[in-house]
Amino acid sequence: MSEESLVGAWREVLAKHATTSCVLERELSERHGLGMSEFEVLERMVEGGREKYRVQEVADAVHLSQSACSRLIARLEKAGLVRRGMCEADRRGVFVLITDEGRARHAEARPTHRAVLAEVFSPAERLTSPA
Amino acid sequence: MSEESLVGAWREVLAKHATTSCVLERELSERHGLGMSEFEVLERMVEGGREKYRVQEVADAVHLSQSACSRLIARLEKAGLVRRGMCEADRRGVFVLITDEGRARHAEARPTHRAVLAEVFSPAERLTSPA
């Protein structure tokens, strides 16, 4: 892969990431009171099929440091969207589980999330109401 | 484009961005005392062919808000890598130009930047010394 292709590819990633996360952050926040990472965490827990997750596991899934994830989960817990509890097996550990309210909020925000992706990834076909 | 493809594509962008920017940030910082965005700004000014740039112009190029870019340029100026000056034409405006030291630092950091991209975008062909 040539150097220019590499740089080009990286800049595409940068541009896509900047545009998408900016819009996602705004829409999710305004319409559902969720940050992008917060939505991402809820989604992983809904999709995972399991009930309990470890903090580090969540952190890896959403590409956050362990400390950032710890605080993010604290925010979600404060909002009533997840709960934390002690691991019985490993008492250093903490498990996180999504609450019914968390599931509801995720379900509510999901269409917004998908609509933003659809719009940003294919600007031509605007199915949502145009300005 | 199906909803799953959209989500999949977005997650790929998230993953690529997280991995790459994490490594870039660390390598550029440790080896050249530059943040990723700082390198990006220098590079745009070197590549641009012009001498003077407006703050907003730089902000757009590197996907930063105007305020973040203003501070970033202030840091670069403090480090002697760019200079700021008053626009003659529009005296609200400010122009930014890269200094010789800035060019030197960019030239020095560029191979690191490219090496990281090469490694992250094609993990198979490790041309740099493996661990």
Next chain:
DNA sequence: TACTTTTCCATGCAGATGCATCTAATGCAA
């Protein structure tokens, strides 16, 4: 058992970011 090392999560701290706002300079219109 007693001691050391490692692992898990929380937290203090410093740095970067975006939003809202402020000041100064333009531009436009009456």
Next chain:
DNA sequence: TTGCATTAGATGCATCTGCATGGAAAAGTA
């Protein structure tokens, strides 16, 4: 010219992030 809306960039503020560290529990070792 005067007055109002707009634009450029700087800055206060709140928030989020990662690094380094802390305490507690587990795992490994003698």
